Amino acid sequence: xxxxxxLCIAVKGVLLCICSVAVLRADCNTLVYGGANGxxxxxxxxxxxxxxxxxxxxxxxxxxxxxTITGVNAGLVRPQVITYLYLGSTLMYTNxxxxxxxxxxYTQTDTSQLFLNNNYxxxxxxxxxxxxxxxxxxxxxxDSPICTGQGYPYSALHYYDYGNQxxxxxxxITVTGASGNPTSWGFWYLGGAPSxxxxxxxxGLTGNTNWGTGTRPITWTTIQGASKINTxxxxxxxxxxxALAPSAYxxxxxxxxxxISTDGLPSAPxxxxxxxxxxxxxxxxxxGTCTDIGMAEPGYHxxxxxxxxxxxxxxxxxxxxxxxxxxxxYVVGGMYNASNSNWAASPSNPSTWCPVGKSGCSLxxxxxxxxxxxxxxxGPSPIPxxxxxxxxxxxxxxxxxxxxxxxxAAGFSGECPQEDVLTYYTDHGSVSGIVTPVTNQSQxxxxxxxx
Amino acid sequence: MNLNAYLHIGILTVxxxxxxxxxxxxxxxALANQADAVVAxxxxxxxxSNSSVQFDLSIHRVFKGSLxxxxxxxxxxxxxxxxxxxxxxxxxxxxxxxxVNAEYMGLWFLQDTNVGWVPLRARGGPPFFTALFYPATKDxxxxxxxxxxxxxxxxLLSEIASAIQAPASAYLPRPLMGAVEExxxxxxxxxxxxxxxxxxxxxxxxxALAVLLAKNDVRAIQIVSDEPSLASYSSGxxxxxxxxxxxxxxxxxxxxxxxxxxxxxxxAANGLSAAAVRALSAIHTRETIPFLASxxxxxxxELRARAMFGLSGFVNGCPMQTPDNVRSxxxxxxxxxxxxxxxxxxxxxxxxxGSMDQEVGYLTFWKAWWAEHQQEFADITMN
Numbered sequence: 034x035x036x037x038x039x040l041c042i043a044v045k046g047v048l049l050c051i052c053s054v055a056v057l058r059a060d061c062n063t064l065v066y067g068g069a070n071g072x073x074x075x076x077x078x079x080x081x082x083x084x085x086x087x088x089x090x091x092x093x094x095x096x097x098x099x100x101t102i103t104g105v106n107a108g109l110v111r112p113q114v115i116t117y118l119y120l121g122s123t124l125m126y127t128n129x130x131x132x133x134x135x136x137x138x139y140t141q142t143d144t145s146q147l148f149l150n151n152n153y154x155x156x157x158x159x160x161x162x163x164x165x166x167x168x169x170x171x172x173x174x175x176d177s178p179i180c181t182g183q184g185y186p187y188s189a190l191h192y193y194d195y196g197n198q199x200x201x202x203x204x205x206i207t208v209t210g211a212s213g214n215p216t217s218w219g220f221w222y223l224g225g226a227p228s229x230x231x232x233x234x235x236x237g238l239t240g241n242t243n244w245g246t247g248t249r250p251i252t253w254t255t256i257q258g259a260s261k262i263n264t265x266x267x268x269x270x271x272x273x274x275x276a277l278a279p280s281a282y283x284x285x286x287x288x289x290x291x292x293i294s295t296d297g298l299p300s301a302p303x304x305x306x307x308x309x310x311x312x313x314x315x316x317x318x319x320x321g322t323c324t325d326i327g328m329a330e331p332g333y334h335x336x337x338x339x340x341x342x343x344x345x346x347x348x349x350x351x352x353x354x355x356x357x358x359x360x361x362x363y364v365v366g367g368m369y370n371a372s373n374s375n376w377a378a379s380p381s382n383p384s385t386w387c388p389v390g391k392s393g394c395s396l397x398x399x400x401x402x403x404x405x406x407x408x409x410x411x412g413p414s415p416i417p418x419x420x421x422x423x424x425x426x427x428x429x430x431x432x433x434x435x436x437x438x439x440x441x442a443a444g445f446s447g448e449c450p451q452e453d454v455l456t457y458y459t460d461h462g463s464v465s466g467i468v469t470p471v472t473n474q475s476q477x478x479x480x481x482x483x484x
Numbered sequence: 485m486n487l488n489a490y491l492h493i494g495i496l497t498v499x500x501x502x503x504x505x506x507x508x509x510x511x512x513x514a515l516a517n518q519a520d521a522v523v524a525x526x527x528x529x530x531x532x533s534n535s536s537v538q539f540d541l542s543i544h545r546v547f548k549g550s551l552x553x554x555x556x557x558x559x560x561x562x563x564x565x566x567x568x569x570x571x572x573x574x575x576x577x578x579x580x581x582x583x584v585n586a587e588y589m590g591l592w593f594l595q596d597t598n599v600g601w602v603p604l605r606a607r608g609g610p611p612f613f614t615a616l617f618y619p620a621t622k623d624x625x626x627x628x629x630x631x632x633x634x635x636x637x638x639x640l641l642s643e644i645a646s647a648i649q650a651p652a653s654a655y656l657p658r659p660l661m662g663a664v665e666e667x668x669x670x671x672x673x674x675x676x677x678x679x680x681x682x683x684x685x686x687x688x689x690x691x692a693l694a695v696l697l698a699k700n701d702v703r704a705i706q707i708v709s710d711e712p713s714l715a716s717y718s719s720g721x722x723x724x725x726x727x728x729x730x731x732x733x734x735x736x737x738x739x740x741x742x743x744x745x746x747x748x749x750x751x752a753a754n755g756l757s758a759a760a761v762r763a764l765s766a767i768h769t770r771e772t773i774p775f776l777a778s779x780x781x782x783x784x785x786e787l788r789a790r791a792m793f794g795l796s797g798f799v800n801g802c803p804m805q806t807p808d809n810v811r812s813x814x815x816x817x818x819x820x821x822x823x824x825x826x827x828x829x830x831x832x833x834x835x836x837x838g839s840m841d842q843e844v845g846y847l848t849f850w851k852a853w854w855a856e857h858q859q860e861f862a863d864i865t866m867n
Contacts, residue, residue, distance in 0.1 A: 212819075213817065213819035214819070215817040215818070215819055216817075216818050216830060217816065217817065217818070217833075218813075218817070219813030219816050219835075220813070230811075231811040231812075232811055282836075283837070283838040283839050283842065284836060284838040284842055285789070285792070285834045285835070285836065285837070285838045285842055285843065285846050286831075286832075286833055286834065286835060287835070306813070306816065306835060308813060314726070316723070324584055324586060325612070325614070326571075326610070326612050326613075327530075327532040327537060327563075327584075327612065327613050328532070328571070328573070329582065334571075340726065343810070344836055345793075345835055345836035345837075346762075346836070346837070347730070347805065347810055348726065348729070348730040348807075348810070349810060349811075350807050350808075350810050350811060374574075375574040376572060376574045378574060379572050379573065379574035380572075381571055381572050382571075395563075395611050396610055396611065397610075400698070401698070401731070401807050402726060402730055402731075402807065403726070405610065407571060407610060408571075408572075409571040409572065410572045410573075410574070411571070411572075411573060412573050414573065414574060415572065415573070415574040416574070457572060
């Protein structure tokens with residue numbers, strides 16, 4: 034018989050239930066000795082049980098275990114459960130609270146925090162570990178103080194179970210589209226200029242909650258070097274990180290770290306290193322006549338060969354680089370000035386050096402790792418006339434401030450790893466006063482000259 | 485043997501990550517495909533203006549097209565304006581020098597257009613007239629040096645190789661080295677090696693060596709190891725020191741032995757020792773580990789950092805650092821299999837140099853790591 038609604042009261046030890054369908058008599062005698070529903074083996078109280086562990090949100094795991102008493106004598110029995118929550122093989126805690134309510138279902142619910150007080154509690158959660166022989170089962174049973182008090186000592190059967198396993202992982206960060214699950218990443222800062230020639234100033238990162246399906250909350254945080262990157266957006270699985278400044282020159286490992294969290298459960302920090310063209314290597318190049326380079330004699334041409342190095346001292350392979358030339362004036366203390374020379378009145382055009390064959394360029398790097406900057410004074414018109422190349426000549430005419438801008442086809446845009454003084458002598462060009470690295474990029478601002 | 489295959493492999497390695505228009509200056513076979521005519525010819529007169537050069541070509545041999553040996557043609561080049569970088573022509577608008585009588589023999593790549601023959605630019609660097617051709621000789625390679633059969637690219641490479649092996653004074657102005665730097669075939673390597681081992685001027689020998697080192701030629705490092713003073717003839721970003729430091733990355737035993745020999749040479753010229761250390765730390769194969777570990781106690785902060793860079797790169801499974809992965813910085817990714825990698829070794833990955841204060845924790849860690857694992861490398865002998 035099914036009892037749909039009932040009101041039970043105990044009168045002198047006898048539990049009386051008034052039901053909407055029928056009135057059945059619950060009594061301690063049948064609870065203890067059987068005979069309910071005319072069946073000598075039926076005590077009128079059936080015990081059922083259930084245990085479960087599941088992820089509540091990003092940072093919490095819920096363990097849930099219940100005992101349910103049904104039957105005509107259910108109102109005489111208090112359902113009880115004792116749970117044992119394990120993380121791996123470690124008993125996290127025991128839940129053994131006595132239920133004082135008769136009948137129905139009694140539930141023990143525990144919520145475990147996966148990240149608490151800077152400690153992770155990750156791994157496999159399970160209620161009851163008895164099946165492995167290395168721990169306890171959950172204990173489902175019932176008691177009946179009301180019958181025991183009337184001289185019917187109720188001794189319910191104990192039923193033991195274990196729940197499902199739930200394994201919790203940290204959220205993780207991967208590089209969008211990268212193979213091999215890299216655990217760190219390097220990209221570039223080019224003075225604010227965008228990616229060029231395979232030097233990327235942005236990186237796409239993907240956050241993985243590693244729990245549940247569908248959209249789960251992800252929040253991005255920069256835990257080191259926040260001023261050096263912009264993360265957009267700051268929530269959600271996919272973000273673009275843009276370099277705002279380079280990593281520090283001194284140091285041994287990446288100095289920028291980002292992290293994601295899902296409802297407060299953080300990932301491991303993901304290290305980022307932002308490289309930049311930092312120094313230049315300037316050495317001797319070639320020399321020759323004006324005829325060599327297709328210009329009128331007399332005069333000279335000579336070059337210096339430049340290379341670029343990054344924060345770690347590695348030589349950069351070809352990247353679009355531009356020079357700026359400022360403040361062309363006659364050398365103070367030299368033999369020449371505006372009244373006896375026209376050299377300073379004819380500033381040379383700045384160059385842009387491109388990767389070999391790059392579309393739209395006319396001047397290319399010489400090799401993978403070097404480009405040449407030419408100085409030349411040619412033709413019959415210069416006053417004074419230039420003479421054949423002589424690196425030991427001592428008559429400077431004019432000079433100017435030269436700055437290099439890496440990652441850009443325009444001056445004053447990109448990273449400036451070197452400034453120097455370019456001097457035109459009557460018989461050769463010379464680079465001096467080299468400042469590299471330029472640790473304060475504002476030194477390279479337009480109008481800040483060193484000649 | 486299909487030499488063209490070698491050529492393409494070499495070029496693709498260099499330009500693989502860049503846009504598709506890069507073959508012009510680098511790939512002689514692609515140049516030949518673009519050209520309507522490929523000839524070995526001499527120019528003796530040219531007229532230069534600000535934006536164009538007109539010159540004659542006396543043709544000796546024809547590799548492609550309808551031109552004939554003995555024929556002389558006029559070629560027009562609309563070059564980029566000469567007002568680039570550092571060139572001053574005070575008192576006059578930028579302009580050319582008019583007629584020039586100067587002889588250049590070369591391998592030319594020409595297109596037949598409605599304005600006549602125009603040249604394809606053969607090489608990178610500045611837009612000099614000499615960027616229009618590869619070196620060639622009037623008579624071409626000796627019979628024994630010519631490909632018995634092969635593509636047009638094979639034939640042209642043999643021409644270039646032959647010219648490089650010709651007297652250095654005629655065909656080895658330093659800028660031409662840039663041309664062959666981007667070509668890599670047995671012909672080219674043999675020609676360069678011929679220059680190195682010939683009685684050429686030391687500066688030409690050194691430049692040829694630098695190019696060979698950049699091509700990872702194991703014979704070149706042996707020569708540098710035997711004659712380190714050559715490095716002083718080839719300085720700067722394109723020289724021997726730079727080639728060793730930035731490009732030379734073979735992993736064979738002999739090359740590593742030679743690099744260690746240079747790294748420990750007391751009088752190696754112009755930073756050659758430091759360059760060799762950098763190469764070894766970039767390579768960081770198992771064979772290099774005992775040597776790199778020996779630098780952990782070196783008084784030089786930079787050398788200790790390089791030792792830790794190599795050691796931590798090996799332990800954590802970082803790829804070798806090469807010119808090809810400088811842009812991507814793939815060399816700091818801990819993605820290769822490694823039996824030694826742990827959370828601790830990952831957190832002590834060294835990618836650059838810091839101060840002595842910053843160094844302490846890293847140096848202590850890697851010294852301890854080496855002390856624990858040294859016996860596992862006892863089988864390595866580098867001599």
